[in-house]
Amino acid sequence: MGLIVKQHAPHYQWGDNCDGWHLVKTDALSVIQENMPPGTEETLHFHTNAQQFFFILNGTATFEKNGAYVDVGERQGFYIQPGEHHRIFNKTDHDLEFIVISQPMAHGDRTSVFE
Structure with a gap:
C-alpha cells in the first residue's frame, strides 16, 4: 500500500444516506472516512473486541457513550x-x-442495543 485517496477507496452506504470510504481495511485495522448528512444518527451498539477512535474533520458530532452525551468538534x-x-x-x-x-x-463485531 502507498498513497490512499478517498475518491479511489471502496465506498459503501450505511444508515440514512450516510457514506463511508475504506481507506485501510485489514482484519487487524480499519480506517474509514465517513460522512453523515444533517439530522442523521446511528443505532446504539457495542463491539466485543474492537476499540475505536473517531477524529472529526468537519462539523460537530454528538456521541452517546454508556448513557452520557458529549459534543466533539473539528480537530x-x-x-x-x-x-x-x-x-x-x-x-x-x-x-x-x-x-x-x-x-x-469493527465490521462483524457489532451488537445492537435495544432501547
Whole structure:
C-alpha cells in the first residue's frame, strides 16, 4: 500500500444516506472516512473486541457513550473501548465528516442495543 485517496477507496452506504470510504481495511485495522448528512444518527451498539477512535474533520458530532452525551468538534477526537454502548449523531444543519479507526476491524463485531 502507498498513497490512499478517498475518491479511489471502496465506498459503501450505511444508515440514512450516510457514506463511508475504506481507506485501510485489514482484519487487524480499519480506517474509514465517513460522512453523515444533517439530522442523521446511528443505532446504539457495542463491539466485543474492537476499540475505536473517531477524529472529526468537519462539523460537530454528538456521541452517546454508556448513557452520557458529549459534543466533539473539528480537530477533536473521541475514544470508545470494547463493550461500551455508543452511537454518533449529526444534530447540526451541515454535513459531518470524520475518520473512524478500529482495531481490530469493527465490521462483524457489532451488537445492537435495544432501547
